Amino acid sequence: MVISCSPPWRKSFDMEICREGDALQISDLDPFLAELLRQIPQSTNPDGAPAAKARLFSQPSAEKEICAEWKSYVEPELRRLFRSATETVAADLAQLNGNEKSLRNRTLRIPLEHADAWLNTLNQARLVIATKYEFSDEELNDHDRSPLGSRRDLGLFQISFYGFLQEFILREISA
């Protein structure tokens, strides 16, 4: 499947994504999209944004006693789970290491056994970005906005792009 993100405002960002045996393959990557992929792990970091942290580790109940137990016993496990998923994705993304010039037409291969880690990490990134910028429902459904207007607009584009990758991974693992 060839993907072309080509809203009316500027040139298109291209890449090809397909299933190749026991892996998902993203090839012919535009350097801009490659850079967004490389930013996935750091985008999961909620530091400096208490609301984002609160979203990743949401309250399990309205009862204080349950929340206190949860913080002591469950949150550390969730933290480990999220970190492990992010590390798996970061290791896969090492395939894209290099300068911008060498990113041109680069291929990223994601083993299917890493699909869950990718789904989890993409979700972390989308939630953290959405919470940091406090996007409204309307904005989250606006897929035509230029990512180049501001850092906020780029954040919206990241959410959209990462969501597209999630959809593709979901489709392939349930096929």
Place this chain on the structure above:
Amino acid sequence: MSAVIAVRLEKGSTSTVEAPVREQETRSEDELDIPWQVVVHNDPVNLMSYVTMVFQRVFGYPREKAERHMLEVHQKGRSILWSGVRERAEFYVQQLHGHLLLATLEKIV
């Protein structure tokens, strides 16, 4: 809180030992019998297809049932996914949080 009691060992001699302290019970048997429900709340970021997949995985629901719950969350803001004993409800909520869904456990009143 701990207490000290005196124990007579033999005629004319005493020794002190710590009285056993009963730790405060956090869950009484009655409380464990109260049914709980697992509720998932709407979130504008999570994809509908992702939420459906999570419901299938965590609860073992067939796709149609998982989609019904997903749509209920989307349209009504929340859906009760499961009800039963507290420990199991906690387990499900932990699984849902692991997938980054907004989920809570609530006592059924």
